Amino acid sequence: MLTVENLRKSYQVGKTSYEVLKGVSLQVETGEFVAVMGPSGSGKTTLLNCISCYIPADSGRLCLGKTELARLDEDALAEVRNKQLGFVFQDFLLLDGLTVRQNILLPAIIGGLVSDMTEARADQLCEVFGIAGIRDKYPAEISGGEKQRTAVARALINHPLLILADEPTGNLDSKSSRAVIRSFEQAKSALEATIFMVTHDSYAASFCDRVVILRDGVVWRTLEKGATEREKFQDLLLDAVREMGRE
């Protein structure tokens, strides 16, 4: 589904160049729920922004399905973002002037794909994520958790190959966080979505099938959940983070 090979990215600050990604390689399979963890400055968000095509990588290979993203022009990239990727941001990025339902429909409207079926899917997503009762409300009238579930529904409206989530629980309380993670699980199980999530939160990451831990711009360790219980997996994640801190 997603192949990242030897990805490198550096930022120029004044005359100094800082290499943030120093050759990251990973793969995400269809239907997988993968998290990327790591301390601040490890390159998590940069990796996500490169995969999202928001910023260009310096070198390396990024393939979504059979499409190599670096070879696409501006319009083709926009189409990939619209039709093959779904986005969930830390601060939701809903448009204040649109209702919950209209926000969910937005990627379809941008792609010119709105039909009766699309509207029905929006309503179905509202049902799945428990936001049907607020679908005619505006973002200013709903809670943070509801906003993020709206964002998850929006990310799914175009049947994307991959959902990219940047700290989706970062701005939420624990109850709302649980609701958002549940919505990812539902998306995975009910809608067969593939999810790639960047997070600091070991609780959120413990729901994933696999957790990639980044450190100083490289993959430090990958933990598979397998048949491990969620609580146990969270402990393993915390142990790994502690171990990383000791090294």
Next chain:
Amino acid sequence: MRHFSEVCALMRRKNKKQYALLAGCCFFSVLLITAYVCMMRAPTVLNVLPEGGDSRKQVMMIFALAVIGCAVFTTYAAGLFLRQKSRETGVLLALGASRAQVWGELGRELGVLSLGSCAAGAALGGPLAWVLWQFFRLAVVDSEEMRLTFDPSAYVLSLAFSAFVMVMIFFLGRRSVKRTNIIDIVQESHKSEPIRDVPRWYGPVGIVLLALGGFLGYMSSSFFILVLHWYPPEGLTAVFYVPALIGLYMILLHTVVNGWNGKKKLYRDLIATSQMRFQGRQTVRNMLVMTLLIAGAYFGSFYAPMLGTGSMMGYDRRPVDYAYHFRADQDIPLEAEVRALAEEYGVTITDFAAVPMLRLAVDGNDHIEEEGPVGTTWRTEYLEVLNSNLFLSASGYEALTGERVDLAPGEIRGVLDAEGTALGFRPDATLLTNYLTKERLAVTPLEPLRYDSLFERYVMNDGDFARLGAGLPDEWRETQVCFNVENCAGTYEFAKALFNEIVDRSTLDVAQFDGWDPVVRDRDIAKDGFYFLDRENCGSAGFTVIDYGQRDSSAFRLDWQYMPEFRILDKMDFVKTLAVFLILFVFIAVVCFSAVFVIAYTRCMTIALTNAKVYDDLRHLGASNAYLRRSVRGQVKRVFLVPALVGTGLIYAFYVMIMYFNGSPAGITSSEAAGLLTALAVIAAVSALMVGVYRLTLAQVCRALGIRR
């Protein structure tokens, strides 16, 4: 909702205040510029602003300021609009909208908004100018020459400015969508506008540079011309004002970034100062434009009170109620006719004197301009026959003034005004010539006399007067008449009748521009074949063509060589005579102050828009309403107060400097002092208005931030 344009329409509805703010700014700037241009290019105004004259230069200078001011605040408003818009642009791009798709909608919105607001501004600018002008006509003064006519070509400038606004908005809009990094666009609205650290010496050094630049800028022209005998090219002297501009920028930068309180009130002003600092670049730019506009507006505002006070004091200071002179070959009313006319109007003449004067040639240094490799230079060349002046005998002077002057043969005394101002008249002739008989007399100039109504005359010994006057024809002789009346204030009708009688009976031979000189004329014709002040050349040389039919026009009253000086007539007709000047400058002040108020209001509302989250955070940290209000007041006050103080102080100091150096000798006369006091009264009135706008703005900002009164 299924189409992208419907999404955009919904967002427009949601953000209608931002659209209204940008449209309002475009409309207002084009409205002001159009109104200004319509006024500035109106034949009514151009007729009274001589080509190349100081008044026209001032009007152009303030116009340039107004254009810069309006351009800056429209650009600022567009930038602000796009910054606020950037979040939704970023979201749309992040969700897969193409740039062409986003630009298609945004471009259409900007096109409709800018075209509509600019067209409305341009369409209403002319009517606004007309309404304001009519208001002034009704409220202040009305005269024939005040009828406002428009020149359609004025709209070319208005259209050019509208085009600039539209191109600028499109350029900024296109640029905002074109940015490649979506992350930057998404986070655009959270970005502050940092400025580098500003050393604390910026403040004092700025003040020194400001003072130095003002002084150098004003004095450089005199230095080049009087000391180096060189006419600098247009614009060179403006370079010397550059340190003033740099100094002004440094002062504002220091005020915004460091403040003037040092560390005394560091914690009390922490929030206000910090927030200002992180929006420093835009704030300083806005404040700089506001300062210059305030200075320009005051420059316009001071014109009327300075001129009015000075002129009124001059009329009151005149030693006689009625004074006029005429060439001896003219049939102008003398004592018998004047008394008869006075009787007709019930006016009592208390004393009457009419004495002869001679027009004699005098020596002096001719001012010769030469073109050379460095431009135009000048030198002087002594000529025994330079130009001509009017001469009174000592007894004649005594008859007119009651003041006895003892002059030995060969002695002369020039006459300055009561304040001893020379105004270009140098009473230092040493050789007099009867231009017709060529009889000559070497003379010694003594200490000048002072008498307003006889300014620029000479007084000479009676014997010399008789000898040099022998053989002079009537064209070279004049009669000076002075008389007083009882209850001068009640003699306007008589004054008007006598003035009309004098004009009606003057022939075209004396329809001459003030300064016309038969001696200079002969020399110029011999040299160049024509004399620029001859009636037929006046118009093309940019001087008023004296037309007896236009006797009530300001041009006629200011420029006719034989214009009588009747105290009551001049006083009563002063406003009417100079109405166009007065109203033009008042109008300019209105335009500039309006621009200042709009810029300040927009800037302050930006504080509310961009800092709303900061005030929410402060509230969460337990800040009281009073604390929040004080913090907002600190910022709003700085936006208003600093440009107002600096702009006002700057222009007042500049005016004092002009008043001090413009006379000879340097100094401030009593009429100038009175004018400066009146200007202070104008400052007080405008400041009161500014305080009103400041309070209104503060209330609006507090309301937007949810801060109670």
